Amino acid sequence: MRVGIFDELNFFSRLHPLTATIYFVELFVLLLVFNHLLVTGVLFVGLAVLCSWYFSRQKVWGTLKGVGSLMLMIFVFNVILNQTGAKTLWSWQLGGWTFRITQTATLYGVTMALSLGGMILAFVLFNGVITTPKLSYLLFPVVPRLAMLLTISLRMVNLFTQKFRRLLMLQKTRNVVLNEGSWRERLQKTGQLLRILLIDSVSSAMETAVLMEARGFGAKKRSHYQTFRWQAMDGWFIVGSLVIFGLTMILRFQGWGWTGDVTRFTILGSHDGWLLLPLLAFVGLPLVGEGGYKLCEN
Numbered sequence: 248m249r250v251g252i253f254d255e256l257n258f259f260s261r262l263h264p265l266t267a268t269i270y271f272v273e274l275f276v277l278l279l280v281f282n283h284l285l286v287t288g289v290l291f292v293g294l295a296v297l298c299s300w301y302f303s304r305q306k307v308w309g310t311l312k313g314v315g316s317l318m319l320m321i322f323v324f325n326v327i328l329n330q331t332g333a334k335t336l337w338s339w340q341l342g343g344w345t346f347r348i349t350q351t352a353t354l355y356g357v358t359m360a361l362s363l364g365g366m367i368l369a370f371v372l373f374n375g376v377i378t379t380p381k382l383s384y385l386l387f388p389v390v391p392r393l394a395m396l397l398t399i400s401l402r403m404v405n406l407f408t409q410k411f412r413r414l415l416m417l418q419k420t421r422n423v424v425l426n427e428g429s430w431r432e433r434l435q436k437t438g439q440l441l442r443i444l445l446i447d448s449v450s451s452a453m454e455t456a457v458l459m460e461a462r463g464f465g466a467k468k469r470s471h472y473q474t475f476r477w478q479a480m481d482g483w484f485i486v487g488s489l490v491i492f493g494l495t496m497i498l499r500f501q502g503w504g505w506t507g508d509v510t511r512f513t514i515l516g517s518h519d520g521w522l523l524l525p526l527l528a529f530v531g532l533p534l535v536g537e538g539g540y541k542l543c544e545n
Contacts, residue, residue, distance in 0.1 A: 258540035264381035266481040271373045273492040278365050281504040284514045287361040293530030294368040314367050318360035325356030351512045491529045
């Protein structure tokens with residue numbers, strides 16, 4: 248899922264790849280270690296605002312619609328499978344089986360859906376700022392084969408999406424529309440397109456392997472077309488993110504923003520409201536950097 252690439256003139260795109268990677272590692276950790284509804288909701292909204300700031304709003308809205316379907320699926324599964332909780336919102340009985348929708352299941356389902364949506368938006372943001380040259384610069388000196396695998400995979404996903412859209416447009420010229428007809432007909436049409444894409448992808452992968460072998464990949468150390476230098480703004484940004492991240496993790500280890508017993512699941516703990524301040528500061532740190540960067544330029 249690739250929304251776009253950052254403008255090379257903004258603050259986030261000028262950060263050193265290591266600085267940006269550390270920030271995203273901290274961000275993914277924060278998305279994993281909290282399970283209160285309001286906390287995950289703040290993280291999700293903050294990431295949506297960041298994506299809207301850096302990417303086209305139309306493309307971000309399209310991404311949110313795709314993310315929304317996955318979030319809805321996670322919510323429904325949690326509500327159906329989780330029958331715990333003292334307070335029942337709605338129930339019905341079918342034979343000897345009683346199905347309940349509890350307050351605990353509803354809160355937990357919304358929280359898990361927001362957590363999944365936040366992870367996807369964070370990956371979209373990561374995919375926009377950590378471009379292929381930056382990924383190669385970070386990983387090739389350490390694990391060259393893994394770096395090559397990741398860069399090719401990211402490229403192949405983008406090419407796969409583009410080819411699928413072209414096939415859809417081509418099929419429309421032949422009066423073949425995937426969203427028309429019965430479910431069986433739609434599945435057959437989609438399966439035929441996916442089969443074409445699979446064959447084409449395997450052929451492209453074999454061709455890429457032959458070209459890499461012809462160019463002697465792995466025979467010697469790989470050079471870099473683009474280099475990156477550590478700047479003062481990298482130091483300030485990484486110190487600020489580490490301080491806020493450390494403070495947030497200290498609060499987490501003290502039990503803030505986490506409920507171990509799912510039967511006692513609530514929207515927010517008694518004193519967890521203070522946790523929202525460092526979370527908002529952490530998510531908004533790139534925007535603060537953008538403001539400082541513009542002031543320095545002027």
